[in-house]
Amino acid sequence: MAESNIAIELINVDKHFGAVHANDKVNLSVQTGTIHGIVGENGAGKSTLMSILYGFYQADSGQIKVFNKDFRAISSKQSIEAGIGMVHQHFMLVDNFTVLENVVLGSEGGALITESLSNARIELTRLAKEYGLEVELDVAVEELSVGMQQRVEILKGLYKGAKVLILDEPTGVLTPQESDELFRIFEALKNQGVTIILITHKLREIMSITDHVSVMRAGKMVAHRETSKTNPEELAELMIGRKVLLNIEKSKAKTGNPVLVAKNLEIKNEQGLKRVSDVSFEARSGEILGIAGVTGNGQGTLLKALAGILPISNGSIEIMGQTITSKNSLNPEQLRDLGVAHVPEDRQRMGMISEFTASETALLGYHKDKTINQGVWLKRALVKANCESMMEAFDVRPNNPNLMSSNFSGGNQQKLILAREFERDPDLLIIGQPTRGVDIGAIEFIRKRIIDMRDAGKAIILISVELEEIMSLSDRIVVMCDGEITGMVNGKDADEATLGMMMANALPTEEISEGVKL
């Protein structure tokens, strides 16, 4: 193949953040005029890699070539000059500027803006026609739909002369129809010789529009494939990796009565977008129900609704005799009183307050507890003593309740949160990403504790993006994709391949129905 065909070439690009090896000798070559997908789990290093390419970060070592020229960006300016444009997951647009003003932003030219605006108008009209990117130029961006705003971002890139467009999870915020429209635009761009790098974790998108795909895992580039010669199953396997299961001794579940019954749930996220639709399941005492799925397929939203943080817009949840509907919601406090404990997915932002001491973080959610309040007085000494005993029980190090929560390692923060929730002896545990960013030793400890809670007769709902974690812990597994349940299997019957297919909603229909019949 002729060398001139390569648009972007990365050779042994390496990047550390402190102790984290975000990119480990990454090699990648992207051919001009193709759509190249990069897939990988959260934290696999995709975004870091693209940020290096776009000049947000500098690589520690390694070489980058853009159109066969050595390239080293110290800011996005060089990247733009080299012909690289980026469409971020969160748009970088000025809401109350018009489309035209947004596109011109950063390349206004002289002191008077009128001339550059009229030049831009001509150029944009041409681009829009050429690529099928029609957008009204004189409308304020805030009045456009999300899909349209994304078009503006793409136009912005093209206007600045981008020959390579990087899109980070572009369909995350789009409806299926808008996604289809976006893919149509991709085709048009490709036909005009624009190179597209698509970062995603949605295997279906990869399969339907890319020409090549590269898979990242834990900072490493683990495989390059031609899309036509691979399949979602193989990609899922590559993404997740054939890690040895952390084998945990687990007796047979002594399943009891349903503790939580969800019927036809429909849930909207904070932005009002429907993220969960028509989801039904039940969680029984003495078993772990795992909810698997690629990040962003509605599990997080579901978890928040089960914990009372988000309202449900349709359907019902029965928890211990109480029924939650769209009209009758229970807040997190009421749910805690019922005996529901919640370990949130986002430990840093939700599970703890980094600027609070450990003893205060260990109090979050339980500050009204009668044992520590005497009249108006919150007994701080007792709070500290309780925190100390929690730290003892869950081996949190350092064993110091006065230390700021932010000064503990991820694993110890998580152990503190688990201790807080477990020590209350709840009947239902809702646990999100229990071992994300946690070291191996702590992972084993945390998993054992979860099993202990199950054996103590608690109902546990476990959400994790680690398939291996779901498989090693769950007695039953529900798989979610695009906010719907795409499969249900018994834990002991589960295999990665089937789950992977369910996660991508790529199973032939008869197999799904078979899976549902537990």
Add this chain to the structure above:
Amino acid sequence: MTRERRLSWINGLLLPFLNVLTAFIATAIVFILIGVDPIKATKILIYGALGYDEGLGYTLYYATNFVFTGLAVAVAFHAGLFNIGGEGQAYVGGLGTALVALYLNPALSAWIVIPLAISGGLLFGALWAIIPAYLQAYRGSHIVITTIMFNFLASALMVYVLVNVLREVGEMSPESADFIKASWLPFVHDVFASFGYKIAKSPLNLSILVALFFSGLVWFFLWHTRWGFAIRAVGKSNDAAVYGGINPKKIIIITMCISGALAGLVGINELMGVQHRLFLNFNYGYGFGGIAVALMGRNHPVGILIAAFLFGILYQGGAELDFELQNVSRDIVVVMQGLVILFCGGLEYLYRPILIRFLAPIEATE
């Protein structure tokens, strides 16, 4: 000393001290620019504020007001709210105090009237803060905008009330009648005199004890009650608070009520303590001064007491400067206040990177 401890020393003590010092150096430059010897000015200022009974009395009297408004700003700040409506809340709080102190039965004992008049100030201050709080919590209007607008509303309201409602018939000036005697807070010099100590007369009155009492109360409330915990949780992380079963909207309302109530206490000192009647602009400058006091005192009651004392010194010493030096007007205090706000608030972390590099470097990690 661990790095932890060093950092807390840097943040808690060294940094505010350096910030204030910088503000004073900048003030000295201003003095030089207007042709005043800064050393001489400092001497006059310090002596005027601290050198004799009467000056110290005035200093503490001014400081009392700053304690109230400083606490008001600090409480709101712990919930992540920037209440710059202290000025208006103090003003309207004064109306609440005045209504009680004007219309209660004069035969009642001071032990009943004074607590009721104080409650009047608390209540009206809280009411004046509750509308901006509601608008922030349920309508998303920014608290900074609404509270500052409410300052203007307060001043219009008070002019109306004083001119058309409370002014006595036949009086020319817009002020109320005298309060009933039972509502007067004793002057400190009178209290001392009753124990046989003679000190110079000054406006310093027993509301300074009220200020100390509320400083303690705020400290206890913020760090030793479940509500204080909830307020601080909302201020530090909204998401975590919601997760913890705390309703941030409610917290905003409650916090602003407390904040407004504290600001409403300025009237205790000014009206019940000194003037014994309601008049225009008695609150002038204390609401905004409270912002600087809270910033400088790092939103902690102890820090606020210290900062309020410093501002008392500036106010009283500034008046002396005006008196002693021909080319200095009392407005120099506003300049100093502005510089303190600039260096303690706007440039709060100016020295932090340097201090950390030299005094608490990050230990090398693996």
